[in-house]
Amino acid sequence: MQQDLLLNIIPFNPPAGKQTFAFYRQKQPGYYPVFKGDLQGLLDDKFSALELLELEKLYTDFQPPREGAILLDIDLSVSTRFANHYYRYLIRKHFEGIADIMHQDFTSETEVWFHSPEKSTAKYKVYNQFTLKVQYGRVTDKPELVLSYDGTTKVFAKPVSEIYNFNTNLYNWIVCNGVIYKWKFRPQEVINQPQNCYPILSNELKPHLEIAFDVPDLKNRYPKYLDILQDFYSKYLNTPAFCKIIPITEEGFYRPKAEQYRVINSSSNDLLYAGGKTGKEPKKDFKSKGPYQLPQKPSNFKFFFIYQQSDKPTAVTELYRYLHSGWKDDRFPFPKMQDYIKVPFELDISKNVEFDTVENAVASVRNAVKNADWQPDTQYMALFVNPVPKLEKDEGKKNIYYKIKEILLYEGVLSQVIKSEHLYKNGKPNSFFNTFLPHIEIAMLAKLGGVPWRLNRPTNNELIVGVGAFYSVTRKSRFVGSAFCFNNEGIFKGFDCFKGDDTISLAGSIREAVAEFIAVNYTASRLVIHFYKDIGKKELEPILRTLHTLGLNIPVIVVTINKTESKELLGFDVSDAENLMPYSGTIVKVGKSEYLLFNNTRYDATSKPAQKEYHFPVKIALSSTVEGMLDDMNLVEQLIDQVYQFSRMYWKSTNQQNLPVTIKYPEMVAEICPYFQHDKLPDFGKESLWFL
Structure with a gap:
């Protein structure tokens, strides 16, 4: 190409x-x-x-x-x-x-x-x-x-001098005479002229000054x-x-030479579905090809609803109809759940939880779960129709999502949350809800232990550790999530969450994963860590000590993956003057061990990506505990190819992602866990994709 x-x-x-x-x-x-x-x-x-x-x-x-x-x-x-x-x-x-x-x-x-x-x-x-x-x-x-x-x-x-009766703690950055200052650290000469200080509108500040979000x-x-x-x-x-x-230079923007970039083999786009069928794009392929693997254990699956009483005749009834009978539409029909993900939709009405107000939702769920008669050899999943709107300002109401999720998780019950406003609004059903159904049902299948699709690669047993992070505004601290993969199929286990500075617990979880990996495979040739930022000595040393205590003198390769798309460094394919996005799988060397990876749905000249699939590149940096190891460009391409493939294993949606699940999944765990009352995840939460 x-x-x-x-x-x-x-x-x-x-x-x-x-x-x-x-x-x-x-x-x-x-x-x-x-x-x-x-x-x-x-x-x-x-x-x-x-x-x-x-x-x-x-x-x-x-x-x-x-x-x-x-x-x-x-x-x-x-x-x-x-x-x-x-x-x-x-x-x-x-x-x-x-x-x-x-x-x-x-x-x-x-x-x-x-x-x-x-x-x-x-x-x-x-x-x-x-x-x-x-x-x-x-x-x-x-x-x-x-x-x-x-x-x-x-x-x-308006300058701050004209904003009255306002909580100035909400100011973060201000502009004064054409220069930007941090509000907390502005010098005296800036403090002395509030009439020239204009607040920069952060998302936190906008609602308080009646400015709409972008x-x-x-x-x-x-x-x-x-x-x-x-x-x-x-x-x-x-x-x-x-x-x-x-x-x-006269040439202006730089055009890299052919040896400075390469395109990953197109076979890295291939995914396996039911019966060995292959395809590249789940949103197009899953419906016709079916799930790669259905949940194996337990033998039975049952579902029940959690909802506000007022939503029962509207949002809840609609959701039941879609899952049980499918979306009836002449132009855009959607099959019933059992035909789409091949899991029977068996409802256990006796487990339904109904509450009359948002304020008593959590207590109602807690009492119902505590007194429920759970059947043996059965995995239950709650379908929580959340009445709290997306733009709700009351933190207490917003947090019922986390509280109910936690109650269910510690009882071994999975959950799928759908906002009632997405199902039913302004007195009528949402006429576009059929676009939500593929994402919802794929996530349900993955939570139940099924494999919607997997990478079409010969199995290669290699321990890959994913570490992602999320900054909790409410707790004012960073939380780090971890996940482990024991082969290149992209199947994950061992999810956990720690405080951002708790490097010892992170290293301990890696030790357990390495020990389990060796127990099955007898040896490990190297440890690959996908990290959400440049890894420092503070984070790496406990991991190296962990390997030493296990008697393993193996290379540790750290693949740093910036979780935000790169706007700082960009590449354009000017041969496609209309769209300009480089082909998916294009790797451009932009530093000694730094690369841009373009990860999108432009697979070949005939591809027609949707507007939201024109992803900017991901910036990747590589480091190794063995000097010179990364001079081998074949190894470098193999490591980046791994990142590329793992972005295709995202099961919260059928849409193509540009970040690998090694970063995305731990980040999702780290986003939810700070809201939990318990300090540690239950074993059930470490082995399932409950957070999707």
Whole structure:
């Protein structure tokens, strides 16, 4: 498959020869810190050995020398880490007075915001947000400028001085005189001018200032983003003034060479269904091909409803009808549940739980579950028709979802939750509910222990650990979920959840998984960990100690998978001028051990992805405890191929995902567990997909 890739990276030429820069021991206002490691080899004749040992950093303002300056002659093509500081400084100085708002992000890169009058209203101003990142030799042998479009941000039209009787704890970031400040840490000169401080509208802040949430745009973003990036390039970068300080190459955005990218073998898209039938897209294939494997144990499955009394004649009746008899429609019919997922829909009415108000829902469920006569050799699943609307502001009402889920889970009862407003609204049934049914029933099958589909690969026994995370706003802390896979079929077990800083428990759960794996397979050649962020020494050391106690001296490969789509680094297939999205399975090398993986439904030239399937790439970084191991590109492709395939094992929906379930499933566990009263999951919760 031919494609012509374009990256949002612009190479530029470093100035020839050496330049003199002035540095100082003491920090002054407006000075930039430069760590001694960024000046390697330049300080030996300026300091004694003892002084160098004690020295942490120097400071510079990039201006002509003043009294007490330490002068260094620096070749920017050699001292590339210092050069990056200098280029960032030049870019910031250039955009002062050009950008409407400027900000230096946490990685010291430059954000520039430009006002968009046509999108603004009397209540708020809208700004287009860009980041200019400097890097050296990631995809070329030159310094590089990464231009990323970060979307739009809204700034409230009134300053804080005109917002009365307001909880100021809700402010996070503000704009003052074209500069962004954190509300908690704004300097005194900003505190002194509240009339010039405008709140940036976060999602937490919007409802309190009567600003509607943004409606997500599900259309293909590739053409829009490329147009915006090219427009910025023409207006602000490809100009004499900018090229004088940052001499960008004439070609502009970089086109990677053929050896810098590859496409995963198309067989990695293949999925297995019933009777060995194969297909690529579950949303098209599952209905005709059927589930790969039905639940094996127990022998019987029974269902019951949990609902508010007022929903019984409407939402509950409709849901029962759809599952029992299917969706009757001339154009878009949908089969009954037993015909779709091949599991009989056997209702046990005696277990139904009816409550009259949301306030007593939890108590009603707790009493009913405690007194229920559960049949042996039977797995029960509750169908909870949740009366609490999606936009409910009352946290107590919203949390009945978690409380009821917890009660059922600790009783060994599975649950499937459907909001009543999705079934019945404004006095009539939802005429589009047939689009919900495939996702709901696939999730039900997976929770019951069935396998809707699996990867069409020869079984390869390898232990893969997935670690995902979720930040709980209510608990103000991060929770980490883990999951284990014992082969490349994508079947998971051993789910658990820990506090974000509890690295010992995480390592302990990995020890148990490794021991179980070895008991079955006698040996393990390596341990692959899919991690939600760059893994640090603090997280890795307990895992290595765990392997040591088991007597295993095996390589540990960490595959870091950013859980948010990459907008910072993008690629476009300009040979497809209309849609611009690279083929699914395209891997682009964007650093020493960093890659972009395009994961979508553009499998070949005839593919027609739905609008919401134009996914941006996932950024992947690889590291290993064995030096040089990742120089083998075949191994690298195998590891990324694994990520790619595991994204196809998502059973909460038939829609294609761009994140692998190794990250997605643990994250889902970590999102729910903080709301539970119990500190630990029951064994039943560790072995089933109850969280889908």
